[in-house]
Amino acid sequence: MQQSEIRQPARARQANSFLSPDSAQSASPCLPLCRPSTPPQTRRFASPRPVGRMQQSGIRQSSRAFQTRKSASRNACNLRLGPACPAPLGGFNKTEIKRFYFCNAPSIPYLAGNSGKPDRGTISTSHVRPAAACTTACHSRRTPQPATPFTVAAASSSAAPLAACTHSTGAASLMIKKLVPLLLLFAFAGLATAQDDAAGDASGGTGDIVMFVFDGDAPLAGARLIIDGQEVSETGDDGGLFTSLTSGRHKVVVQFKNEKIVDLDLLTAEGEQIQIIVNRREGQKAEVDIESTGAGPVLVQEGESADDAATKRGLLEGIIKAGAAGPVVGDARVTVLGLGRAVRTNENGVFQIELPPGNYSLKVSHADYDTQTIDNLRVIPGKAVTANITMSSEGIQLADYVVTADYIEGSIASELSLQRESTQVISVIGAEQISRTGDSDAAEALQRVSGLTLEQGKYVVVRGQPFRYTLTQFNGLPLPSPDPIIQAIPLDLFPDTILSNIQVQKSYSVDQPGNFGGGLIGLHTRSVPDEDFFELKVSTGGNSRSTLDEGLTYDGSEDDYLGDDAGDRALPSAIPGSEDALFNLSTAERQAIGRSFNDIVLFEEEDDLPPDVGFEAVGGKSFPTEHGTFGFVATGSYSHKFRNEKELERTFLSGTEPSIESNETRTDREVQISGLLGLSGKWDSHELISNTFFIRDSQDRAQFSTGFNIQSGASENQSYLLEFQKRELFLTQLIGEHEFEYANFDWRVQTANTDRDRPDRRTYSYDRAFGSSAPFTFSIAENYTRNFNVVEEDINSAAADLEIPLQRWINSETVELSLTGGFDIDDRERDSQTRRFTFRPQAGQVDLTLPNVEQIINDGTIDDDADLVVFREVSGGNDVYTADVSTEGLYLGMEGRYSEWLQVVGGLRRTNADYSVVTGNGINGGFDESFTLPALSITGYLSDSMQVRAAFGETVSYPRIVELAEALFFDPDTGEVFIGNADLEPTEITSYDLRWEWYPTALETVTAGIFYKDLTNTIEEQFIPVGGGNFRTTFTNGESGEIYGLEVGTRLGLDRLHKLGVPRDGIYEQLAKMYVQADIAITDSEVDLGSGFGAATNRKRPLTGQADRVYNLQLGYDGATHDLTLILNHVGERLDRGGAGGLPDIYQEPTTFIDLTYSLAIPDILPVIGDLPFIGEGQLKLKGRNLLNAEEEYRQGSDLQRLTLFGRTYSASLKWNFN
Template identity: 25%
Template sequence: MNYRFARSTILAGLLVPAIVHAQEQSGRIAGKIFDKATGQPIVEASLVLLDASNFTQTDAQGAYFFDGVPTGTYTVRVYKVGYEPFDVSGVEVTQGRTNSLDIALPRRESTESTQPTTSTTSSSSTEVDSSSPEQIFELAAMEVTAESVRAQNVEVVAIRQQSLGVIDALSSDNMSRFAVSDVAEAITKVTGINVSDGKYAVVRGLNDRYTTTQLNGVVMPSPDPDRQAVQLDIFPSAMIDQLIANKTFTPDLPGESSGGSLNIKTKGIPEERIMGLSVGFGLRDNTSFNDNFITSDVGNDDWLAQGYDDRVFPQSDTNGGVIAPNEEGEPGLNYSGSISYGDRFKIFGDQEVGFIGALSWKRDYYYREIMRAERRGDFRLGEGVVALTSLENPGDTTEQPWGIWNNGIEEVTLSGLASLSYRPLKNQEFRYTFFFTRNGTEDAEILPPMDWDDDGDSLFYFSSLGYSERELQLHQFEGHHFLPELMNSNLDWSYSYSTSLQDEVIRNLKFFRYNESTQTYSVDRSGDRKIVQFSRETDQENQIGKLDYTLPLEFIPLDTAPRLKVGGQYENVDREFIQLQSSSVRPFSNLESPLDAFGTSVYVQNAGGEWIENGVAEGPATGNREIKAGYLMAEVPFNFLSMYHKFVAGARYEDAAIEFDGVGTISGINFFPSYGELRPIDEDTWLPAVALNTDVTDSFKIRLAYSRTVARPSFRELAPFPTYSLADNSIEFGNPGEVTLITGDDPVVDGLEQSRVDNYDVRFEYYFGDADLVSVNFFYKQVANPIERYEVLPDRFTFENNENSGTLKGVEFEVNKNLGFMGDFWSVFNLGGNATYVDAKVERSELELGPYGWDQNGASLLPRERQFYDQPEYILNGYFNFRQEDWGTDVTLSANWVSARLSSVGYLPQSTLSIYDEEVTTLNLVISQKLTDNLSIKFSAKNLLDPWINQVYDPELVDLGASNPDNEPDSDIYRGLENPYARSSYKKGRSFSISISYDFF
């Protein structure tokens, strides 16, 4: 045994260096083969290395792979029956690296074809056996260089050709060249899309209600169960194969893709072994090391985004007391880190297995000094204008006083993504994908003591703390099957199961009155100024099954076979919601606590003052969403007038049912609507789509499209009970059916319906150079029943309604241009951007105008149309890029400007005004530098202009002169605010970060 062990050790010692040396002296060539005319992947195309006699064939996705190729320069020959033999010369293989090479293969010219085809330098008159390397070696072939092929951006062009609608795309090779670290950063390279809050995609300015996010073609639920958007910064670029942005609807997409659909396609079997590590740190100029930062310092596991259990209050608070989470701390730097690993190998002969996984973590701090002025109007009958009430009377409970609120936010995000693929045959693949993300956010806020009494003897104080913990776990199983025995058809299926959790705890210390003479606090119980605290837990379970079958109709005598696509999808979502509430309802004597107790203590025990009543559970409330969908569509390519056309027609049927049961209250508020009959949504809809794509020339293309889509309300918008929002301190009320908002004199609301959107698109594209593009897109949308947010009371009480209709008319202009036409020196510079103008109008609803919006003749006192909810009029994006691949340097300066957006709709019966988010301009700089083949460093400077973030009252309806006749800047109507119409103003601060990345292979 010892002898055998010694012999094995000696042999291993001799073989391992030899194997390692062989691996070090070899590399790989990998890529995909596409049909140059249609962009479809070519299955079982044959490839040989003329200089090394290596042979392989493409799989069901058109992918090929040469492994263990000795370092050197080679010529790759590609052949497939019906296509021209194609040679790519100058393909370099370096040790331990993979040379990615995608090839668009031209079809063999046919005498019956009316479509011009790419001419060849030579061609074979007879077909050969594509499985015979010897015969392929003897073929005469057209020849191009690897450099020219790579410059064509083949995969992205192929994706566009395959598309049935208007799309833009990025490949994994693009993301590598752009040196992006995650999908949020990558999507900024796609024209027509910008990123909100550094992580949410916005298509043509439409909010996430009108945009869907898919993971490998299946709708992905958001980690936040109250919104549709998915955080894109949690997907590392190392895991992504393709990023596809569909800007028009086709029947194989979800019906809620009115604005667009973003499909994140993860890698299956990686082209090579990968392992990467990245660490980063950064600061925000108004936050880092700021000793005024507001925090609680309660959670022991906040760094793992698990702080809810440390903050939730018990159902029975026997000791009584109040929470004062206004501890001042000094946050340090922001931190981030990620690691990824992947590999491929063969089992049982030629069966392939691939694995790829990534894990990331980051911690960010934000500090804001928010200047607020909550004001209501005094609507003047017959004049159609509103005078804002001044802020001289803080005792009026219908107003919130102006002041500077100190706000501190700490956010931790932990996410992971893993994929395991198995390919038993070249044309069969099975894949399992697991995705996990957890986010923990603490939001602490105080209003420092201020003097609002005429006698100057009493100060007022406000404090609040909120913590939310969100988690999403997703399991996805999918299969892709190419079936040559069934007319070369494709069968794709997937099943996705996910659970999402959202736990929140919110504590408000409302208003405390501080008596300077006695140096004691007392609770101001006037109006709704009570101590309120509550926690809520939301559990959601999602199941989605999807089946797609694509059949080429090769028996039809056309140059390119038409394709028939049919499929179905089933989605079921179950939600359970429970809210635990407590409120200060026992009026005792003053709190005998000194001022410093409220400045440092986290939990102030009862001191003979206000007690907290035992918690009361108001639920659970349950919701269900079920969607059954099926579709049929046909793609017919044809040649007419020497131009290549692709006609697409089809329809999608969706049967949707959404319901939410349960009631609840929030103690300590003075408003609650009257809910009558609850009316769940139960609608079946046909969604047709027609498109015609025309290639006038290889460079100039025209795309026409019409489609119908829908937008559905969320569970939160249907819930028949109030919910406190951490985002803006508002109380949100759902609209599940027959609702009376304030009094019997107010109109009765009939409940939310799903919105219907008719979409029209005309797009002109002109490609020139390698990846240069100029395009103009005209679009028109008719929206029936758009879901909008109403400000029904001035104290941030909001409500959802959709009883009107609107239109969006717009034009989008895009340009991307390399400046090499000015000379070789300029070839490393790129300039681009896009501009979108949208004329979006909606009719004012009966609810908005109420009984006071009309004159004695029944005419509206206000314009009958106003701006569409949450839709900017202008969006401008621009970038200037310097990329010198020989140096490994990439520098991008990008700018974004978004015009004002309607944030909430006013409610004249209560004299509340519409509120707008003012225009914002951002400027970002990103510098990436490769230090070695494996090591790189990146510097980012974001929000360099640091503009004011203003929310303003509708400037067209406000008469400032009525509240401030002398127009004095130091008047209460102006004091402390950046804008005289402002409701709130703050700055986000500039952020600077550095990250270092190392690739081990």
């Protein structure tokens, strides 16, 4: 879990501006009590912070959140005592100094919660209203314990402000008079502490208490402090008091008149400094916050030996509720900080934990509520201590204070916070949401995002624009593609295990690369945790068409279970390095090389395909030191499964009857292995992060097809395919974040490599005359082909962002400005090589009716004279190509805010792209072009929970590498042949967005938006007639295109129905544990192909892949131990491929998928073994996918063109949490 700031209320924003001590007196009535030697910087991003936990790459957070996690904690808290500061206040050392700003009204310092890490504090800001009190406090603990920020139940002063906050002598005098009691209080506290320190042991062992008492929003005067039955002090007009007391156990009572406000059992250690804030609430239990400088052991009471105290354990118990009168909170995690012990509340919200005597801090966290940290809980030997805790789901914001809370990485609340605070139109899906929907990789998860659809199960279409218009980044840096042709990033490569969240930026900002049109997909990995953890998960499952059913297979390699080939499919070492070298050999030499090929091609039928299996391990640890905090996070996963699929495919050349039909049955064996290692070091105002990621994803396919081909001799055929492909990605990133006095500087570098190895793709077929009953014979026309393809791409990237807050120079309380600039450089090299070989039996020399191809083609028939079977290479010169791509970008931006209701972010980016491709035949292609890309985003804040965004941007989308060379290319995956076009121009896109957003709570949202995009020089497929009714594909720029749509989404708790009159008792009580999440996207588009598309049936048509509507619906139940989520995904009709030669366009029919997930929390995962403190709770999860058994159906006009059957999928997993 990670720290961040909860968004501050609108009234608090004006307090964010920092005024230096020198300018404060002349420009502001707010005077610093202590002058820091280095003024804190308010960090306002006008560029993305690619690694910040609230500020991850690709998505820049709004300055409305005041500061990022780093800036809020480091810059504001990294203070040194200046010459204006006296001795430490209240007995605290330098790292515990509070820093205050006061206006000309009574104000009580706000004591922030513990920071969670040494030398990193928690910022809190109070700004009641203009001309009223403002207070800024920053606190950094000296005790290095793994605590986290917690909300403080304290109220600000509501004393009436003066008529004006002026610089007049009278006003200043009055202000000083009002500060005198507070100054005397802290001076006295500092003097008392100094005397205690000097006295040492002679003091008799004393501690100090500083207390403030409030009545609602106002200081409470006359509240009496009673210790051990004796009244020792009384609060003054400012609500504060100070006293010393001897170490030991004390009965502490705070009483006002005849009302007992607080009754505490307090145990103090020698030299301990305790701060207590009490908020009296009429008719309710008072809120109390206690903070201590240290947590020592419980002192031995009189009459009890140390040994007795050490052997007796105490019981800490309590009930956790959601609000004072709300329901109990089940399945909340209660962690004892410093021990690593944790328990979870039961369905009644009750927790119990036995602990040795001592002083402890508890952290209580739940995905649906703000995290609470409770300090100074004393466990008494042999006794029970009760700590009842109240949690809030809306962020606790008392009066005008900004309250900090835990930022749970990947939680639903963090998703909405990222979306809300961004300056752009974005959608976010986090790890918790991915887990709830049961998605196993990034591609599956993204189909839950409004307006997004999948193609081929791995490529993302954003807002109806083909995936060529989608850009993918990994922690803010670009990725290489393993695909030999289309160069898109297959998102099924990224398992859910490594992901913290996925952010989809739909509008453009200049701090991002401008080479996308639909959207930017930002994948963000897990970060180093604040709490140590380790999890193991095992899973199994199956598919209704696959598991324990018959399937196809063949004898592959002994390393197939590892997703690798042991060399059995490798290109024989005797093969020369080029086709020409092989051609120059003698016939006998060539035939000898043909015999060196592995000759095992026999299909086998597997009677019972085994179930799916999977293993995952995730862990992380932090190491606080005196020099900073260092840590790591690591993940590892393995999955193995078999899948059967059936597909019917038809090709129409004329009329309504198919000319070619194929019924395919295939079995895929899929293996995936991945690992992530993240390292982090944080010290002072600096942070370094290293990410190393590896994944291997392999697919081993055996496919059998039957069908007919009326076009080529009216034949029936049987076709066979054996294919293994392995995709690997390895990358290393180093990221730095640095904060200086006048600027903030971030940088990131990456080296990444991907390769796709598809060795020995084997195809052959048998045929006979159409309608004949004769046996099938080996097809000489099709031959026996064996293809080898290797694609490798390397990319080296670097980027940097500089941000300069201008607040110190503009001296304005209503206008805030930040200047940003940066650059990014990407250099990639790509090599693709395909070698194609055929084995052709000589007619009449071999019995072609033999059913096994190994009987026809073997070492005996591949003779030296080539009389029986001829071996040859048929590779083309363009089956080999190399490419170099270099993109560079510079940007300059500005972010401005006016008062509390308007924010403007804009700038310009200058980008250059240099593409170069050279084929094996020496044919060159490419371009070198530059573009200037503007962007502007305006956010208006209608209220503290409601806002409107408007965005404008211009971007480009470049052609794919192989589309630029005028050469024939063979697609090694599909077998299709296409030709490039050296005259292709990049597509230029102009985008407009308008979106309204409402966030009623931290877990709820309602959004509605419209968008419009204008495209110039769209890149489209063109079909060139080659005779016989056949066409060859090339690529040409269309004239223009446009796409527009509406997106509406919501996530609301069903407990809102209670406000409409639904009762809260009986079955309706469960509504408080339920939510509904839904979105709808309605999109339309049109592309004008122009006059250059003579064979196209329709000159005007929709964009390829654009669905007319996309619906998502989730209905969830969050119980104490049971979670249930029902998910629906509906994708409307979408264009698959444009028609040619008068044939209709091909459309994919609407599809609806329904999934269901259920999880059960298990309190003690291994109760049979006994009390194992290092094994915590577990989770059982059940998932069902495609419960409606939906199919993918494509139609060309009214005729069925393609149909794919997948079946239903089920899985079960069990996870252990090791504490």
